[in-house]
Amino acid sequence: MGTLMVQAGTVASDADVETLRQIRNSGRQWMTRSTAEISPEQQAAWWTQRNARTCRVWLFRIADTAVGYGLLRLEHARWWCSLAVLPRFQGQGYGRAIYTYLACACDGDTWAEILADNRPSIRACLGAGFDLHAVLDQHALLVYRRNA
Ligand SMILES: CC(C)(COP(=O)(O)OP(=O)(O)OC[C@H]1O[C@@H](n2cnc3c(N)ncnc32)[C@H](O)[C@@H]1OP(=O)(O)O)[C@@H](O)C(=O)NCCC(=O)NCCS
Incomplete structure (x- = not known):
């Protein structure tokens, strides 16, 4: 993943599932589906x-420190990205690296749904080679696509 030294790892233990929850909750106000806080119990059930x-799902680490996660969900025959980087690690290129990793992990095209005012996410996904595909005005939602 370039010079960033960030490593993708699978979510393998209960501790990883909890780390994933904490990173997701740290960025929850920017999620395009549910923005609700996820409890440990809800996370375990999910x-x-x-x-x-x-x-x-992958956790992204620098040495032993988890800095972010990336998730790919197959929905209506399209792979959709979801990701977050912990606030203290933002603005250092990790978001772009995670978008790139997710796109490379997909067989086909990769899709991302981003709120129109989420500038960091838009810049990170453009930097990873995605292009604007559609604008859904009603929800101020932008849909980006990276071709396989
Ligand atoms: C979106 C997110 C994953 C990006 O992670 P990141 O590690 O900060 O991303 P990067 O450092 O790779 O890139 C951020 C880009 O946004 C820019 N940026 C950072 N903060 C910004 C701000 N407040 N306003 C405008 N641009 C900003 C950076 O300059 C960079 O752009 P560049 O590559 O053109 O220089 C991270 O901000 C996050 O977790 N946000 C909360 C959750 C979220 O929004 N998830 C995505 C839902 S679609």
Whole structure:
């Protein structure tokens, strides 16, 4: 992943599932679906019922420190990205690296739904090679796509 020294790892333990929850909650106001706080119990239940084929998740670490996560969800035959970087690690290129990693992990095109006022996410995804695909005015939602 370039010179950033950030490593993608699978979510393998209960501690990883909890780390994933904390990173997701740190950026929850920018999520395009549910922005609700996720409790440890909700997170554990979600993880148990997750379909690993249609919902793929990675934690991104520098040495042993988790700085962000990336998730790919197969929905209506499209792979959709979801990601967050912990606030103290933002603005250092990790978001762009995670978008790039997710796009490379997909067989086909990769899709991202981003709120129109989420400038860091838009810049990170453009930097990773995505292009604007559609504007859904009603929700101030922009849809980006990176071709395979
Ligand atoms: C979106 C997010 C993952 C980006 O992670 P990041 O590590 O900060 O991303 P990067 O450092 O790779 O890139 C951020 C880009 O936004 C720019 N940026 C950073 N903060 C900014 C701000 N407040 N306003 C405008 N641009 C900003 C950076 O300059 C950089 O652009 P550049 O590559 O053209 O220089 C991170 O901000 C985050 O977790 N946000 C909360 C959750 C979220 O929004 N997730 C995505 C939902 S679609």
